Amino acid sequence: MNLNTIANSIRRSIVKMNARSKASHSGTALSTVDILTVLYFKTLNIDPKNPLHVNRDKFILSKGHGSSALYATLAERGFFDKSLLEGFYLDGGILPGHLDKEAVPGVEVSSGSLGHGLSLGLGMAIANKVDGRDSKVYVMCGDGELNEGSMWEAIMFAPCQQLKNLTLIIDYNKLQGYGRTNEVINLEPLSDKFTAFNWDVFEINGHDYTEIESALTQTTQKPKVIIAHTIKGKGVSYMENQFVWHYKSPNEEQLQQALSELI
Numbered sequence: 698m699n700l701n702t703i704a705n706s707i708r709r710s711i712v713k714m715n716a717r718s719k720a721s722h723s724g725t726a727l728s729t730v731d732i733l734t735v736l737y738f739k740t741l742n743i744d745p746k747n748p749l750h751v752n753r754d755k756f757i758l759s760k761g762h763g764s765s766a767l768y769a770t771l772a773e774r775g776f777f778d779k780s781l782l783e784g785f786y787l788d789g790g791i792l793p794g795h796l797d798k799e800a801v802p803g804v805e806v807s808s809g810s811l812g813h814g815l816s817l818g819l820g821m822a823i824a825n826k827v828d829g830r831d832s833k834v835y836v837m838c839g840d841g842e843l844n845e846g847s848m849w850e851a852i853m854f855a856p857c858q859q860l861k862n863l864t865l866i867i868d869y870n871k872l873q874g875y876g877r878t879n880e881v882i883n884l885e886p887l888s889d890k891f892t893a894f895n896w897d898v899f900e901i902n903g904h905d906y907t908e909i910e911s912a913l914t915q916t917t918q919k920p921k922v923i924i925a926h927t928i929k930g931k932g933v934s935y936m937e938n939q940f941v942w943h944y945k946s947p948n949e950e951q952l953q954q955a956l957s958e959l960i
């Protein structure tokens with residue numbers, strides 16, 4: 698299966714999950730899918746049959762309100778049965794609206810309260826280094842999540858520890874919970890900020906599989922940040938770059954339109 702086919706299947710799961718449970722955050726989830734697809738189907742050293750093996754790479758979705766994307770990706774990769782997705786965010790289901798590491802195999806960290814994933818990943822990267830493991834740690838955050846001061850504490854700390862096994866991926870979809878990122882708290886010049894904090898910086902199109910894979914696999918001597926330019930709602934025409942899809946869930950007609958576009 699090619700990556701585009703896999704990503705479309707994940708996107709179909711996401712819109713169905715959010716329509717069924719009337720959940721928010723469809724746009725949030727859809728912007729991450731191409732990166733998750735490359736990570737889980739090309740890059741990460743993981744084994745769905747042995748999800749806790751000690752030498753595995755770890756991925757943390759720090760923007761835990763995009764949970765539907767990670768659950769759908771893990772199911773697509775075979776960590777658990779896709780039928781569990783049907784109970785997402787519903788009474789009786791086992792997949793909560795924000796990420797729960799106890800819910801299903803493959804979720805490394807419970808998240809949803811923004812600003813914590815990088816610090817947790819940093820600790821895991823230090824543990825790998827101390828224990829002499831080659832395993833890598835990848836953390837994805839939102840651009841709005843960079844409003845959290847705790848993010849910048851971790852961004853300062855990682856280079857001091859020379860954590861070349863740590864990668865931060867910024868899902869830079871330019872929208873957040875209360876509007877456009879450059880109007881809420883402008884992050885620019887973002888690349889210069891990370892360079893000044895002593896990270897190796899890669900800036901890519903977060904929907905181009907070649908660029909994603911290339912940035913993920915570059916070896917560095919410092920912690921790596923991938924500033925991934927993405928589109929909130931990517932793949933569903935009426936959701937793309939539309940702030941309201943941070944909150945709304947698709948009705949039946951909108952769901953059918955989305956599914957017809959994701960083939």
Ligand SMILES: Cc1ncc(C[n+]2csc(CCOP(=O)(O)OP(=O)(O)O)c2C)c(N)n1
Pocket residue numbers: 724725728760762809810811812838839840841842843868870872873874875929943
């Ligand atoms: C500590 C904390 N404060 C506030 C929120 C409420 N909240 C949920 S999503 C969101 C916006 C996140 O924007 P961004 O990181 O850009 O993610 P996107 O949905 O755009 O991908 C906020 C403020 C939260 N989840 N955690």
